[in-house]
Amino acid sequence: MAEYKWPDAEKRQYIGKRISRIDGPDKVSGRAKYSYDINRPGMLFGKILRSPHAHAKVVSIDTSVAEKMPGVKTVKVINGPGYELQWAGQEIVALAAETESQAEDAVRAIKVQYEKLPHFVNEADRSKAPESYLRKPNENATGDVSKGFAEADVTVEGFYGNDVITHCCLEAHGLVTEWADDKNVLIHPSTQSVSPIGPELARALEMPASSVRVKMDHIGGGFGSKFPIDIWGIEMTKASKQAGGKPIKYFLDRDAELAVAGTRPSLYAKVKVAAKKDGTITAWESDAWGSGGMGNINGPLPYVFSRIPNTKTKHQTVATNVGPQRAWRAPNHPQLALVTMSAMEDLAAKLNMDPLDFFLKNIELTGARAVTYKDELMKAAEMIDWKKTWRPRGEGGLGSTKTVKRGLGLSIHTWQGGPHNSDCDIIINPDGTAEIRIGTQDLGVGVRTVLNIVVAETFGIPLDWVKVSIGDNRYPVSGGSGGSTTTGGISSSSRRGSVDALNLLFEKVAPTLGTAADKLEAVGGKIQVIGDPTKSMPWKQACAKIGVQPLVARGKHPGQGTLASAGVGGCQMADVSVDIETGIVKMNKFVAVQDCGLVMDLKTAESQVFGAMIMGVTYALYEEKIMDDHSGRMLNGNMEFYKLAGLRDIGEFKVHMMTGPGYDERGPIGLGEPPTNSPGAAISNAVANAIGVRVPTIPLTPDRVLAALSQAGAKKEGRG
Amino acid sequence: MSKSDERPDQPGNDPAVSRRSFLKGSGLALSIPLLAGETVEAKAAAEPAVPILGPNKVDITLTINGKPVKASVEPRVTLLDCLRNDLDTTGAKRVCDRGTCGACTMQMDGKPVYSCTVLAIEAQGHKITTVESLAVGDKLHPVQQAFWDNDAQQCGFCTPGFVMACKSLLDKHPTPNDEQMRLGLGGNLCRCGTYQGIKAAVAQASAGVKAMKGGKRNG
Ligand code: FES
Ligand code: FES
Numbered sequence: 001m002a003e004y005k006w007p008d009a010e011k012r013q014y015i016g017k018r019i020s021r022i023d024g025p026d027k028v029s030g031r032a033k034y035s036y037d038i039n040r041p042g043m044l045f046g047k048i049l050r051s052p053h054a055h056a057k058v059v060s061i062d063t064s065v066a067e068k069m070p071g072v073k074t075v076k077v078i079n080g081p082g083y084e085l086q087w088a089g090q091e092i093v094a095l096a097a098e099t100e101s102q103a104e105d106a107v108r109a110i111k112v113q114y115e116k117l118p119h120f121v122n123e124a125d126r127s128k129a130p131e132s133y134l135r136k137p138n139e140n141a142t143g144d145v146s147k148g149f150a151e152a153d154v155t156v157e158g159f160y161g162n163d164v165i166t167h168c169c170l171e172a173h174g175l176v177t178e179w180a181d182d183k184n185v186l187i188h189p190s191t192q193s194v195s196p197i198g199p200e201l202a203r204a205l206e207m208p209a210s211s212v213r214v215k216m217d218h219i220g221g222g223f224g225s226k227f228p229i230d231i232w233g234i235e236m237t238k239a240s241k242q243a244g245g246k247p248i249k250y251f252l253d254r255d256a257e258l259a260v261a262g263t264r265p266s267l268y269a270k271v272k273v274a275a276k277k278d279g280t281i282t283a284w285e286s287d288a289w290g291s292g293g294m295g296n297i298n299g300p301l302p303y304v305f306s307r308i309p310n311t312k313t314k315h316q317t318v319a320t321n322v323g324p325q326r327a328w329r330a331p332n333h334p335q336l337a338l339v340t341m342s343a344m345e346d347l348a349a350k351l352n353m354d355p356l357d358f359f360l361k362n363i364e365l366t367g368a369r370a371v372t373y374k375d376e377l378m379k380a381a382e383m384i385d386w387k388k389t390w391r392p393r394g395e396g397g398l399g400s401t402k403t404v405k406r407g408l409g410l411s412i413h414t415w416q417g418g419p420h421n422s423d424c425d426i427i428i429n430p431d432g433t434a435e436i437r438i439g440t441q442d443l444g445v446g447v448r449t450v451l452n453i454v455v456a457e458t459f460g461i462p463l464d465w466v467k468v469s470i471g472d473n474r475y476p477v478s479g480g481s482g483g484s485t486t487t488g489g490i491s492s493s494s495r496r497g498s499v500d501a502l503n504l505l506f507e508k509v510a511p512t513l514g515t516a517a518d519k520l521e522a523v524g525g526k527i528q529v530i531g532d533p534t535k536s537m538p539w540k541q542a543c544a545k546i547g548v549q550p551l552v553a554r555g556k557h558p559g560q561g562t563l564a565s566a567g568v569g570g571c572q573m574a575d576v577s578v579d580i581e582t583g584i585v586k587m588n589k590f591v592a593v594q595d596c597g598l599v600m601d602l603k604t605a606e607s608q609v610f611g612a613m614i615m616g617v618t619y620a621l622y623e624e625k626i627m628d629d630h631s632g633r634m635l636n637g638n639m640e641f642y643k644l645a646g647l648r649d650i651g652e653f654k655v656h657m658m659t660g661p662g663y664d665e666r667g668p669i670g671l672g673e674p675p676t677n678s679p680g681a682a683i684s685n686a687v688a689n690a691i692g693v694r695v696p697t698i699p700l701t702p703d704r705v706l707a708a709l710s711q712a713g714a715k716k717e718g719r720g
Numbered sequence: 721m722s723k724s725d726e727r728p729d730q731p732g733n734d735p736a737v738s739r740r741s742f743l744k745g746s747g748l749a750l751s752i753p754l755l756a757g758e759t760v761e762a763k764a765a766a767e768p769a770v771p772i773l774g775p776n777k778v779d780i781t782l783t784i785n786g787k788p789v790k791a792s793v794e795p796r797v798t799l800l801d802c803l804r805n806d807l808d809t810t811g812a813k814r815v816c817d818r819g820t821c822g823a824c825t826m827q828m829d830g831k832p833v834y835s836c837t838v839l840a841i842e843a844q845g846h847k848i849t850t851v852e853s854l855a856v857g858d859k860l861h862p863v864q865q866a867f868w869d870n871d872a873q874q875c876g877f878c879t880p881g882f883v884m885a886c887k888s889l890l891d892k893h894p895t896p897n898d899e900q901m902r903l904g905l906g907g908n909l910c911r912c913g914t915y916q917g918i919k920a921a922v923a924q925a926s927a928g929v930k931a932m933k934g935g936k937r938n939g
Contacts, residue, residue, distance in 0.1 A: 024867070025858070025864070027880075031855075039810070220813070221877060253817070254817060606871075611913030614914075639815070644911060646909060647919070
């Protein structure tokens with residue numbers, strides 16, 4: 001039985017190095033075809049009429065005019081008279097026409113009568129929710145919380161919140177769908193779930209799973225929102241059938257993308273937390289709520305500091321008439337981090353302690369990863385020059401002026417990210433080229449590159465001798481890309497498959513080299529007797545021994561050996577300036593220290609952390625799904641007012657990956673989510689440190705910063 | 721977030737579809753006083769008649785990457801949609817479709833434009849350069865090479881637009897300072913957060929331009 005492990009550090013040729021992503025040239029040249037770029041002969045354009053009301057009953061629909069309009073090929077009611085719509089943007093009628101503008105015209109010609117019903121779209125003020133929208137709270141307790149508070153010298157009470165944000169994938173949700181014949185469907189979806197999405201569509205269409213072919217080369221963002229086939233995928237596939245199997249392209253328009261294609265739920269919490277004079281935390285109590293759309297969310301509080309001895313927590317889901325929530329990069333963690341780390345920093349401020357010292361003092365409360373956190377905090381502090389720059393809350397950090405205040409903030413976070421199930425085929429061709437086929441997808445994190453690295457590393461050959469084939473549901477089944485499970489799963493399966501394929505090759509070569517297969521190794525483009533380069537054969541020559549038929553080995557995860565594991569920590573520190581006259585927050589510097597087990601490609605790994613930090617700045621300072629109480633609609637369903645950070649909004653960013661002994665032997669662990677968790681908390685803490693008061697909810701928009709300042713001012717003057 | 725004041729030199733002063741000829745064509749009151757007592761009527765008389773286009777499809781010829789290409793589009797179709805849907809030139813992406821995100825950036829007569837805000841019919845007679853023209857075979861343009869080397873892409877959906885914006889920036893300011901970079905690239909958005917890589921790519925590409933210039937001087 002082969003031994004499945006990662007090569008030792010000194011033997012690694014590619015793993016952990018800075019490798020440029022292999023699909024880079026396609027992406028920078030515009031040659032990369034996203035599903036949105038697929039044009040098929042005779043293709044129609046789909047459009048969907050969506051509900052203008054947040055809560056309403058469909059009374060009647062008249063599509064007769066639309067049906068007769070030029071170019072219109074199919075019109076189909078999705079939710080007909082009697083249907084109760086639950087959010088603005090919900091689907092009512094699907095149609096397809098020869099050109100996009102014809103389809104738009106036809107949508108406008110449909111007449112629908114609605115009976116409006118009362119709606120509720122803003123849950124931050126829970127007291128305004130109708131009784132029926134409040135779900136039964138979950139309550140938990142450990143230790144004796146009254147005793148914990150009684151033992152404390154200092155207690156703080158605060159309110160913290162995160163508003164709903166959307167995914168805003170730049171490639172909207174959608175697909176190109178067509179009937180290859182009357183029994184078989186071919187789809188090009190934009191999905192993070194290539195293997196599972198075909199069976200899902202087949203189930204909805206009541207067809208055998210084998211009749212749906214899925215192909216996707218590139219995806220323009222997903223962040224957790226692109227797993228399901230979605231109602232539009234199903235309806236447009238049905239519409240294609242009605243249109244004689246013609247291909248239909250349907251991608252959400254930007255307003256629909258922002259309104260219905262996924263949100264990150266809100267979380268608000270009233271927190272009470274207490275400590276002794278020396279900083280030892282004794283008790284935590286929280287009453288939290290948030291929107292789950294019409295669904296439900298839950299999450300552990302306190303976050304990371306999970307071993308606080310006495311805790312009492314309550315969480316309540318508040319339903320809203322807003323499009324459904326979806327997983328948003330590290331579901332719940334950014335929200336939980338904000339609530340917890342803000343409360344911790346407030347407590348440190350009241351204790352007159354440097355929060356860095358306070359975190360270190362209580363680091364054991366983080367449990368098994370305490371040592372990692374400690375190392376990471378120390379490293380980050382050094383990178384941002386914490387001890388030199390930090391000043392007690394409200395004093396204004398180094399370099400503050402009368403109107404611009406500087407502050408530092410920190411946060412720590414975690415994520416599991418264990419590997420998902422994954423199968424792949426490793427093929428060695430007689431000409432020495434190799435291929436990996438795997439039903440996975442590259443969300444932009446460098447999956448192709450990681451696979452390339454693993455196979456080339458195992459075979460000891462140049463990267464470009466390996467072809468990476470992904471994005472097709474005819475390839476062996478691998479999991480959807482969610483929860484940072486992909487890199488672990490695919491690295492693990494591709495390593496096992498490569499080791500097995502190599503062993504098959506060794507069998508073929510061993511007689512010529514006059515030795516046994518288990519005495520061979522592959523290094524530097526050669527197969528050689530272990531440690532003896534004089535008894536060797538070039539890789540290509542060795543492959544010629546295969547015969548005419550390629551060698552194939554199936555790699556699997558899970559399988560023998562421990563190639564991947566789970567669980568990481570991370571730490572981030574933000575340095576901000578706040579203009580107290582305008583309320584504008586500016587990032588000066590932002591540092592992240594992150595572990596992810598064995599780093600496969602240092603370049604793309606760092607990119608992911610940078611990306612998470614930038615996305616973090618965006619949700620901490622700008623992003624917000626603004627719902628109108630009156631109409632129940634999203635007010636900023638466009639990219640002018642659904643704001644994302646631009647190039648000038650980031651300051652100096654630094655990333656440090658924890659690698660080497662203690663990290664590498666854990667094998668690769670996914671990195672997509674963890675670094676997204678801390679930014680909101682770290683930036684919010686930095687702002688509190690700068691201006692001396694907590695801005696309770698993120699995004700920290702200028703109006704909120706000014707409101708927090710004026711409220712604090714009013715309190716000081718005895719008006720509040 | 722930011723809109724650039726150097727960005728889209730949007731057309732509008734094209735005589736074929738000027739506001740004045742629009743007014744004339746629309747049959748609006750012909751003696752609206754204009755600046756300095758001038759009237760539409762007086763001015764219009766001096767201009768050649770402009771045909772009214774649409775609402776049906778019209779045949780157009782565009783000059784894309786140096787080659788004339790024909791298409792038949794409704795007058796309301798944007799340059800971006802014409803390229804993507806009618807000519808299968810899909811490097812430029814449609815994201816916001818209203819001049820905010822920069823994913824559709826192309827060059828028109830050498831200047832960057834948001835092609836979602838240009839009508840296809842308006843683009844006639846102008847030189848359109850798309851991202852597809854930059855790489856020659858396997859040889860990437862220095863800007864593209866810099867994007868690749870510095871991993872200035874993740875999902876890559878915003879990348880073609882950024883590459884075009886960056887090329888336009890360097891065409892104008894071969895070694896841009898921070899402010900020029902902010903203005904030149906501030907009109908493009910990336911959801912995956914690749915700005916760190918993009919900044920590094922600009923630095924590399926601009927150093928390349930400098931080296932090339934130096935090379936010329938010396939050679
Ligand atoms: S699609 Fe043109 S600027 Fe966004
Ligand atoms: S790389 Fe994904 S949007 Fe920029």
